[in-house]
Amino acid sequence: MYLWPKTLVVPILDPAKAFRRPVGIVHVKVVKAVGLRKKDLMGGADPYVKIKLSEDKIPSKKTTVKHKNLNPEWNEEFKFSVRDPQTQVLEFNVYDWEQVT
Structure with a gap:
């Protein structure tokens, strides 16, 4: 049997996470x-690193591309605002840059 009116509450956003402010910065x-x-036809690679903090709306950050180098050195620093250190994960991905013509 269906009774009218019936109310259905649908949470759109978890209130516990909705207004979280940064609790710190990770360097x-x-x-x-x-x-x-080796990823290129000539036996080299053009690597760069993308870094992202999970559950963050900010786009990932990238290092510079080190052309034709299988042992690259970047020595580059980045900062990320941490909102929930219990659930957020720092992700590192290494890619090979390819110039699209």
């Missing part, structure tokens, strides 16, 4: 990579 330094795989 990240990308130093180097060793022994990367």
Whole structure:
């Protein structure tokens, strides 16, 4: 049997996470990579690193591209605002840059 009116409450946003303010800043330094795989036709690679803090609306940050280098050294620093250190994860991904013509 269906009774009218019936109310259905649908939470759109978790109130516990809705108004979280940053609780700190994590400083990240990308130093180097060793022994990367060859990805180019000539046997090299053009690596760069993308860094992202999970559950963050800010786009990922990138290092510079180190052309033709399988053992790149970046020594680049980045800062990320941390809202929930219990659930957020820092993700590092190494990519090979390819110039699209």
